[in-house]
Amino acid sequence: MPVLLFASGGCATVAAVHPVVVSELGAPSRASALEASLSQRGVVTFERVVFARWTAGRGAFIDRDDPRTAGVPKGTEEAVIYAYVIDHPRFGRYLIDSGVSADLEPRLNPLMRRALRDLNIRVEQTTAEWLPRRASPRAVFLTHLHFDHVGGLLDMSADTPVYVGRGDAEERSWTYRLIGRPADIALEGKGPLHEWAFTPDPDGAFAGIIDIFGDGSVWALSLPGHSPGSTGYLINAVDGPKLVVGDAVSTRLGWEQAMPQPAPASGRVEAEASADRLRRFAAAHPQVEVFLGHQSRTNQTD
Template structure:
């Protein structure tokens, strides 16, 4: 108990705690490009295969994932309450670079022995994990693969996105946006220890080498150097939030992360609520991604925590 009190006291000396104390390094993978480079190839068929896996079902406060103070949310008379969501990990297969996952779902221990999971009892209670229904922990999925994965591509380092990391083999490269471990939010006072445990024993988090001053996006990285997979810097939800665009044989697939958690938020251009660090910046990043999809309607959008529902017809 004294240790927890000491951590909270130390954190209270600052505005907030950092997300994690885990070490970082500049990414050895990826080349900084311009938005023109991405747009030049976005509609061309690609060579990647992708898959989205529902690791768990959950429910969270609607006020966390949708800004209920937004005029559109008020007009729709949205009220707070349980919002059903999913926790995903996504699979990206490259014919020569191998298999990568985007985010990590949940770890086996959350299903089999929660006391041994990375999440502390305090965090499990605060996050109401009694509402969590585990379908495919990352460890089960990995055990059925013919070869180890070649890397983990993080959209951001919130706990519900790194919670499967204990199942990832040690030494697997991990990639994320700049400043993700060092970003500060009040929330991290309570989650930093659990995030650190999820990352314990792993290699340093490699930060994408985004080039600042991009004309359209905050930054763009050609992940494999062949134009097949792109990391797009979308700050707001967290300072280093990243969306990924994969070019497949059937068209581009956009993994937006928590720039938009929900189908309603995406369709109505309303940013997330209290779970987001900077709502104004998040709204701007959401607008950038929505504009990209409007211009390239063949893009298959994969949201942070829900399936994108078909839009409601208007009369």
């Protein structure tokens, strides 16, 4: 997402906050249990879906104010808006993130619409186009509440429960005062957000770890920094474990070269810690396939 949307310094209070409840789904766990689950037979199917693409200058994805990015040449990056489908044989279908909706852009505030026009987002399919051919998800697990992750909620039935990390719903920066808060539009008329009940990981590998279904098949990982409630998901799929990191690490520059990403000043230290934890975990468990927020690990075009 564009750097404008990260340029948040201090916090400002805005009256309306979408209501939140503590999730009853999932139980706090620890890294050793997560690691043990990697060797169990995967029962969940996992599919990545492409919804849209955009092109932006590298400054949208790496922090040009940080001297460590000085060696990265100027240029653009291709970014993709993904969502992920997980099908659990017992608990059913869930989506990670939500795709895109044609109904979001017209409802945004003019500044935000201009920022989006500059991104020249090419929609390949909307969630409304994608959904009718498939079973509806029982719930949506969000990586965070930025516009390029929540838009598709507008195309889903209002009673689909939405799960998110703690703190995202309450995030109020001056940037949001300027551009409005797309998530509030996407959540209009929907029930309360369900916040994952993270507690500190006793093994210290992540800020928090939740075993979502209680069977070690799908895990939520607390990855604060990019946004206060940024959350990743580890899925023990039939074809091996998958790790969806959201925008905790958006691009290959962030993953392979450990380039710092733009982040709110208040979240910069946490953002680097979360990215480091992810890289450490992946290095220790090379069988885990990593899915970055807006790029494929391997292919420039998808």
